[in-house]
Amino acid sequence: MVREHTIDSGLIHHAWDRDLAPALVIEPGDTVHFDLFMAGDGQVSEGATIEQAAFDFETIYNLSGPVAVEGAEPGDTLEIEILSLRPGEWGWTVFLPELGLLAEDFPDAYLTTWDLRGGERATLVPGVEVPFAPFLGTMGNCVEEPGRHLPFPPHRGGGNMDNRHLVEGSTLWLPVLCDGALFSCGDPHAAQGDGEVCVSAIECGMQATLRFHLRKRSIPAPAFRSPPGPLGASAASAGYYATMGIAPDLMEGAKAAVRSMIAWLVEGQGLSREDAYVLCSVAGDLKILEVVDAGVWNVSMAMPLAVFVS
Secondary structure (H helix, E strand, C coil): CCCEECCCCCEEEECCCCCCCCCCCCCCCCEEEECCCCCHHHHCCCCCCCCCCCCCCCCCCEEEEEEEECCCCCCCCEEEEEEEEEEEEEEEECCCCCCCCCCCCCCCEEEEEEEEEEEEEHHHHHHHHEEECCCCEEEEEECCCCCEECCCCCCEEEEEEECCCHHHHHHHECCCCCCCEEEEEEEEEEECCCCCCCCCCCCEEEEEEEEEEEEEECCCCCCEECCCCCCCCCHHHCCEEEEEEEEEEHHHHHHHHHHHHHHHHHHCHHHHHHHHHHHHHCCCCCEEEEECCCCCEEEEEEEEHHHHHC
């Protein structure tokens, strides 16, 4: 019999650990409702300045679970249908020294918080609004190695993938690495651009509903299917302005493209450098345009023009 479960919001953990007792045991085909805390819950408050926040990377991710799936064994595949994602009332975005794509350009920490109560868009500054496209930054099965492992970076069983395409209506497939799979999720985002270049998205709390299936087949790494139609159709409605970084190294090309976009946002749209960097992270998309020319490649940063509403 297919069942529905609600996992206690207080049952959280901050690292992968195969010896952690399951918070919930389900059968394949069951649905689970999660009430997820934001990353940094209790470490940052709505309206706070960077001086008022205290981030602890040992406990910043509040993962719900683990959820054990009956019959799951290493070599199997866990299929997760993403049925519903509802952001909370507010969120935050930060960049910190030595983190992010342009850490050398932004040595000073910066924090902004977002009011998400409007329902569909969040305002960065007057005239700049970011459409919601909620997803879970972290969904994964537990690693097979014993001991405690931080949620980032991602691993073969998923984890902190920060894949903004895993929106409502998507399906995710994850390799099972431990008996029971021991699935956990968290790090909810109201919106993010491909690349998450400043190191954070619009971090928020979220109510999520997921359905789990067990497939007796093996895959080498996570895979996903997106729902029909373009991602973030409302953001794409006015087209894009895009910059390019042409360089012999993809990382250097990415940096060049983002630097050019920041310059355009500052000079042409009147944003501060800090808000421009934040906007690139929560709404801009890094794309590899070309990798076939010998030794010189092209990376783009594309900004949806629909974020400019004035």
